[in-house]
Amino acid sequence: MTWFLVGAVLAGACALASDQITPVSNVNSRYVVESIQLSGRDEFSLSRALHEEIQNLVGGNFDQTILDGLTGRIKRELHAKSVSYRISRGDQPQQVKVNFEITRRSVELDVNVPKFLYSSTLGWTGVVEGVASSGPNTVTLRLLSDDDELVERETGMLARYENSRIGSDRLRLGFQFESYHEGWNPGTQSAEAARLDGAPEEPGDPLASYRTRQNFQPMLTIVLARPLTLAVGTSFERFQDQFPAARTESADAVVNTLRYHRLLEDSDGQKELLDAGYSLRAATTLLGSDFAYARHRWDVAYTLTGVRIR
Numbered sequence: 216m217t218w219f220l221v222g223a224v225l226a227g228a229c230a231l232a233s234d235q236i237t238p239v240s241n242v243n244s245r246y247v248v249e250s251i252q253l254s255g256r257d258e259f260s261l262s263r264a265l266h267e268e269i270q271n272l273v274g275g276n277f278d279q280t281i282l283d284g285l286t287g288r289i290k291r292e293l294h295a296k297s298v299s300y301r302i303s304r305g306d307q308p309q310q311v312k313v314n315f316e317i318t319r320r321s322v323e324l325d326v327n328v329p330k331f332l333y334s335s336t337l338g339w340t341g342v343v344e345g346v347a348s349s350g351p352n353t354v355t356l357r358l359l360s361d362d363d364e365l366v367e368r369e370t371g372m373l374a375r376y377e378n379s380r381i382g383s384d385r386l387r388l389g390f391q392f393e394s395y396h397e398g399w400n401p402g403t404q405s406a407e408a409a410r411l412d413g414a415p416e417e418p419g420d421p422l423a424s425y426r427t428r429q430n431f432q433p434m435l436t437i438v439l440a441r442p443l444t445l446a447v448g449t450s451f452e453r454f455q456d457q458f459p460a461a462r463t464e465s466a467d468a469v470v471n472t473l474r475y476h477r478l479l480e481d482s483d484g485q486k487e488l489l490d491a492g493y494s495l496r497a498a499t500t501l502l503g504s505d506f507a508y509a510r511h512r513w514d515v516a517y518t519l520t521g522v523r524i525r
Contacts, residue, residue, distance in 0.1 A: 224409040233366040246277045248313060249305035255317035259293050277302075277311055289315065289459065296320045322349045330361070337362040351380040364400075367424070371395035387436040395428045426452040442477040446470075450496070467502035471495045490514075 241475065252263075253271055261269075265288060282300055290298040295316045305311050330342040342359040355375040362368040377389040434448035452466045474492035494512040498504045 235399060239477050244276050244278060244310045246309055247277055247305075248272050248277055249307065249310040251313045251315070253289075253317060255319065257297075259295075259317060261289070262292060263478075265289070272313075277313075286315070289317065293317065294320065294323060309356065319350075322347055328360075330363070332363065334362070337368075353377045353379070364398075364468065368398035369395045369428075370398065372419045382501040387438075389434045389436065391430070391434070393428070393430040393432075393433045397424070397426055397428060399424055402506050425456050427455040429453045434470070442475060444476070446472040446474070449502070451502075464505040465503060466498050466506045467504040468496050468498035469502075486519070488516075488518040488520075490516045490518075 221464075233523065251273055253259075253269075260414045265285075269285060283488075284472050286298045286300060289295065295317050298315060300313055300315045303312045303314070325346045325348075326344070327346075327386075328341070328343055330340060331442055332340050334340070340361050340363045342355045342357060343359060344355065344420070347354045355373070355377075357373040358371075359373070360368065371394050373391065373393045375389060375391040377386045377387060380387050430450055430452040432448060432450045433444050436446040437445055438444050448470050450466075450468045450470050452468070454464050454466065456462050472494045474490070476487070476490050479487040494514075496510045496512075498506045498508050500507055
């Protein structure tokens, strides 16, 4: 009988204690999320869908499970080294502030093949590109053998450096260097040789083929009003002619590009990308160019992805 009473007392005490202990997440659910901030030493940009999902939590009850899930999604989308969040007292009673701390990898490396195709008449065309980024600094190296873009086949490399924040997020500075060896099909070479037979080639002849080309191009990009940008710079280009004798000529020019680039994404994951631009390349003898010309170029591209057919 005595042991029965002792057991009953202990059971009642345990039941009372369990009623008084509440999981921390349940206690925190009484609080309202006042604000959510994302911070980190490096620049980052979330997709529109994920950004809206985070902001929709403001004004709702605190839910640790949802925040833990968002931590993993932010880490995957930004390819971040680590993502954590910190909770602090809000400005109003029963409210809390949430701050996500994002740590990017010291150096991010991305390798892709933007072009790889075969033509029975032109042969293989391939482009391999590697992009390394750290904070606002990005270095791009591209190797290619391309017989699809121009009349001639270009074989060589492109190296580019860009700093996306020069004192302000509205200014970007970039440098680009290109070096190519040009290949011409036999028909083009025969026509060129026949055209020059008996007639001396004049400097600056626009029809003359060339064997090598190098270009150095510094550019400054100004964000006029997102998503509209203006890029201004100069291009110092050198050609080595192929006929009738090897000599070097220059086509130094002023380069300007006005571009509109906007990405729209809805909650269903559908993305719309509009990219449009106007470019002006004006070669002038004031820069020591052997050529004088102005070239205008317009381009427009629209991409729609993630469309669901029901």
